[in-house]
Amino acid sequence: DIDEIESVEDPLTCVRKFVHAATNKCVMYVLEIGDCLGSTVFSPIKADVTGNITKIKNVYETNPTKFKTLQLILEGEKEQYGTEWPNVGATLALMWLKRGLKFIQVMLQSIADGERDESNPNFIRVNATKAYELTLKKYHSWFVQRLFTVAVYAAPSKSDFMKALSKGREVKEEECVEKIRQFLVNFTVTIDAIYEMYTKMNAELDYKV
Amino acid sequence: DIDEIESVEDPLTCVRKFVHAATNKCVMYVLEIGDCLGSTVFSPIKADVTGNITKIKNVYETNPTKFKTLQLILEGEKEQYGTEWPNVGATLALMWLKRGLKFIQVMLQSIADGERDESNPNFIRVNATKAYELTLKKYHSWFVQRLFTVAVYAAPSKSDFMKALSKGREVKEEECVEKIRQFLVNFTVTIDAIYEMYTKMNAELDYKV
Numbered sequence: 001d002i003d004e005i006e007s008v009e010d011p012l013t014c015v016r017k018f019v020h021a022a023t024n025k026c027v028m029y030v031l032e033i034g035d036c037l038g039s040t041v042f043s044p045i046k047a048d049v050t051g052n053i054t055k056i057k058n059v060y061e062t063n064p065t066k067f068k069t070l071q072l073i074l075e076g077e078k079e080q081y082g083t084e085w086p087n088v089g090a091t092l093a094l095m096w097l098k099r100g101l102k103f104i105q106v107m108l109q110s111i112a113d114g115e116r117d118e119s120n121p122n123f124i125r126v127n128a129t130k131a132y133e134l135t136l137k138k139y140h141s142w143f144v145q146r147l148f149t150v151a152v153y154a155a156p157s158k159s160d161f162m163k164a165l166s167k168g169r170e171v172k173e174e175e176c177v178e179k180i181r182q183f184l185v186n187f188t189v190t191i192d193a194i195y196e197m198y199t200k201m202n203a204e205l206d207y208k209v
Numbered sequence: 210d211i212d213e214i215e216s217v218e219d220p221l222t223c224v225r226k227f228v229h230a231a232t233n234k235c236v237m238y239v240l241e242i243g244d245c246l247g248s249t250v251f252s253p254i255k256a257d258v259t260g261n262i263t264k265i266k267n268v269y270e271t272n273p274t275k276f277k278t279l280q281l282i283l284e285g286e287k288e289q290y291g292t293e294w295p296n297v298g299a300t301l302a303l304m305w306l307k308r309g310l311k312f313i314q315v316m317l318q319s320i321a322d323g324e325r326d327e328s329n330p331n332f333i334r335v336n337a338t339k340a341y342e343l344t345l346k347k348y349h350s351w352f353v354q355r356l357f358t359v360a361v362y363a364a365p366s367k368s369d370f371m372k373a374l375s376k377g378r379e380v381k382e383e384e385c386v387e388k389i390r391q392f393l394v395n396f397t398v399t400i401d402a403i404y405e406m407y408t409k410m411n412a413e414l415d416y417k418v
């Protein structure tokens with residue numbers, strides 16, 4: 001089942017809670033979206049995202065009091081790294097992580113809103129493509145963009161996706177969509193707050209990979 | 210410069226020499242073929258191949274006498290793992306590694322033989338595509354095959370490729386091709402011998418990833 005996230009007063013408050021939200025089953029399933037193809041193919045993406053999470057967690061654990069919040073981590077690293085910052089440390093890891101998480105959020109929101117390709121209503125390509133355009137595309141070279149175009153063909157059908165989110169039980173689409181909506185409430189607030197923090201702190205970089 | 214490999218009397222004789230051959234600069238450069246695109250994009254391929262090498266090296270180092278040759282490693286693991294074998298250990302790592310190395314060998318041979326796309330003589334796509342079809346394609350799902358089709362567009366021009374093989378010096382194509390030919394002599398013998406060993410020992414698996 002889709003994990004429920006504890007409601008967080010201030011989404012930047014607690015790194016521990018953030019890491020919990022970021023490793024929610026719903027997120028993990030999207031990272032394994034090509035499961036049927038063998039995890040090998042999607043493993044570089046999963047490795048990238050979980051690498052970001054590990055980096056943030058490791059910095060947090062060096063000093064859980066000093067680094068209680070994501071904001072405190074960014075401020076601490078800004079101080080620590082001088083001109084290297086923000087291209088460094090947990091600041092860089094969170095910069096990329098928030099993009100991947102926002103991809104997932106936008107894709108799920110688009111599914112929940114019923115956006116679909118009328119001629120292929122059981123595909124989620126249109127939702128994945130929308131999410132990609134709004135989140136990751138501008139940070140990818142034309143070459144990685146083309147890889148994405150291919151990768152999106154490996155996305156499962158909407159019904160398989162729903163089934164996987166529901167631990168393999170056949171569930172009504174409406175029931176699953178309702179759970180996605182619940183998941184999205186706090187998840188969206190958290191991600192928006194992180195984006196806002198990067199803007200305010202001038203920590204966003206826009207190089208392409 | 211392209212490393213010269215010591216000539217090996219019996220290509221299966223010595224794991225140490227094989228690892229040396231497999232990490233030859235010529236091989237490494239092909240693994241970084243998309244350098245200009247940022248190593249990020251090709252890093253999963255490089256990680257896969259170097260992962261294979263590390264696995265073989267680690268098994269060898271547990272007992273350099275017992276595992277002096279690749280053949281001894283396969284025989285030892287067959288004994289050790291029973292029905293799990295050959296889908297396990299250094300046997301599995303070498304099964305995949307030899308395919309990647311053969312890809313590189315066929316591609317370099319095709320370049321050395323002057324095979325080219327007459328309308329794009331300065332591209333190596335035709336050589337990479339030939340190598341792919343003869344080596345890796347049959348072990349890849351249609352999805353990974355499509356990724357390859359995209360990836361091949363990131364291959365550098367033939368002149369940039371030659372330049373990179375020559376430590377950045379501008380060299381005559383003929384000079385560089387001559388070095389590739391020298392490199393290929395022992396390299397080809399080694400890889401052919403490994404393929405033969407897998408056939409003879411019935412160690413080849415043909416599942417797709």
Ligand SMILES: CCCCCCCCCCCCC/C=C/[C@@H](O)[C@H](CO[C@@H]1O[C@H](CO)[C@H](O)[C@H](OS(=O)(=O)O)[C@H]1O)NC(=O)CCCCCCCCCCC
Nearest residue numbers: 044045048051052055092093096100152209249356357360
């Ligand atoms: C044999 C033929 C085959 C050839 C094909 C080979 C090509 C393989 C291409 C693999 C691409 C894998 C995706 C990884 C992309 C990554 O390059 C980027 C930047 O990655 C960041 O880079 C930083 C430095 O610049 C730091 O190292 C960050 O690391 S740090 O922690 O050290 O600071 C790191 O995350 N991340 C990204 O673009 C993020 C991607 C998130 C995706 C989110 C979910 C999407 C779901 C998709 C569903 C359709």
Ligand SMILES: CCCCCCCCCCCCC/C=C/[C@@H](O)[C@H](CO[C@@H]1O[C@H](CO)[C@H](O)[C@H](OS(=O)(=O)O)[C@H]1O)NC(=O)CCCCCCCCCCC
Nearest residue numbers: 040147148151253254257260261264301302305309361418
């Ligand atoms: C954000 C949007 C982007 C989305 C895109 C994401 C898609 C990313 C796809 C990445 C594909 C990376 C290539 C890796 C493929 C690998 O899956 C396969 C099998 O790999 C083997 O698998 C075994 C188990 O089955 C063991 O784990 C082996 O590991 S073990 O050591 O543990 O036993 C392992 O090597 N290796 C391969 O196919 C080998 C590939 C060799 C390539 C040789 C050089 C080619 C040069 C190419 C020049 C053009």
